[in-house]
Amino acid sequence: MGWFTFLLRDFARPFLPFKFRGERVCGFNFDGQPHRKATGRNRFLDSNGAVYKCELGRLAHELVRDSRGSLLRRLECIYDEILIDEVQDLSSHDWEIVDVLLASAIDIRMVGDIRQSVLATNPRSSKNKRYAYAEAVKWFREREARGVVTISENATTWRCHPQIAEFSDTIFDSSWSFPTTRSVNSTVTGHDGVFLLRREHVDKYVSRFRPQCLRDSANSGKSFDLDYMNFRLAKGMTCERVLIVPTSGITSFVRSGAHLEPIAAAKFYVAVTRAAQSVAIIVDDPGNSSLPYWEPD
Template identity: 60%
Template sequence: MDQSSRASLESVVAPHVSDVPFSLTGQGAQAGVKIALAMSKNSDVARFVTIEEPENHQSHTNLTKLLSRIENIAGIEQQLSTNPRSTKNKKYDDANIIDWFREKEKIGKLTIFESNVTWRCHPKIAEFSDSIFGPSWNFKATESKNDKVTDHDGVFLLKSEHVTEYISRFQPQCLRYSVSSGKDFNLDFMNFKVSKGLTRQRVLIVPTEPIKKFVKNGTLLEASSASSFYEAVTRAVQSVAIVIDSAGNSPIRHWIP
């Protein structure tokens, strides 16, 4: 072994997994080993170990094996945080990941604890955001702890001709689905997904056609669109304005200057 100062552990030691060099085992297998090592370290004092995106590079079978390994190592509470980037588990993409967790809960592999309280969103925003996912999702109704009252609270529709005045008066964060959306408006946009995690007092949304149909007629969105729209709506603390000229059958009223 080269013990000079110029050598690194990675260059002189080649760990193996089942007689296969670790570097050749594939990213999924590597992730499993790294998770096991990380959980074993200080496991006697760690109360929680949070693993982000455990489904990356895993087939459904290997993901189930990984969950069993986590269960065997952990004498602690287990929490898995996921997002829709996996290409091997398409039926669990986006919001459908909840189905995977519910399946595992039914066979006793984990327990789901739901948090349905928001301290951010105004009650009207929380109520509207709940409607984005239909009843079939079986999500609990959100309880809003935001009791602040301003002169402009809730969810509104906004006609195109009033956008400039609305922005001048309320200075909302303008959101769009992607760079190809909202081309009719020269606004300082942020894309839905980029806004993830942000908090803004007021939000203006330029909707896609599916979102317009949902708002106007209650046509349910597919999971990916619902997730993105939900993300955009729940950035707002006090108000959400959605740019739609015709309300259709929507119960949401237009903001009038």
């Protein structure tokens, strides 16, 4: 089940009366928000009794306390083990809930790639902001230091060509202490690795290689008439080749090695690692980059 379904089914629906007597969950309000000064019941539920998505994590966490142990005991009776995939997308009060689960009798296993932290369950909340997006790695390392979790790193990619894997490792600087990626992709196509591409050659490149064209947002790449997909939406995809229209930050990174902010780095990392065989980045001036240019025959 999805994370929101889990919180609705096993936290909000059974235990809402412990917090608001006589109330029950009558739906899920995905887009709405409570009035900024709303309190009590109106903080969490709209006029129809639907739980606001942006407040579901907080409600679920408070119900752990308000149920005086009943919620947690029920979870322990239902589940021997809980597996959380894409754990890097959790945010805000979700981290409090995971702490509760880790302290329970349930075995908790979590899987994720911190370098792909481009989505968040509650991006507007200030709760646990220090663990937002790629900064979530701090949450895990703090708890590993306390003996609460054990981190097992898998640094093998079956998707990306070795040169793509090597380049992707440079996107986050060494202070993040991410492991070196090992590629087991041995496919050879004659156009493999990471390349720079001048604007004048974009049309010929697209015609020859048919890459998936990626951009940061709708405001990027307006000077090219290409079939784009935004970085965030490409998450989870595998493409043989990608063509990236860079932001100014990505261009600076390519030209000088100036590292990106965590969210921008994660989005660029997602874009680069969609490719199995080749990545092309549109940059006219290479600066200090050692990446080769692709040029038409």
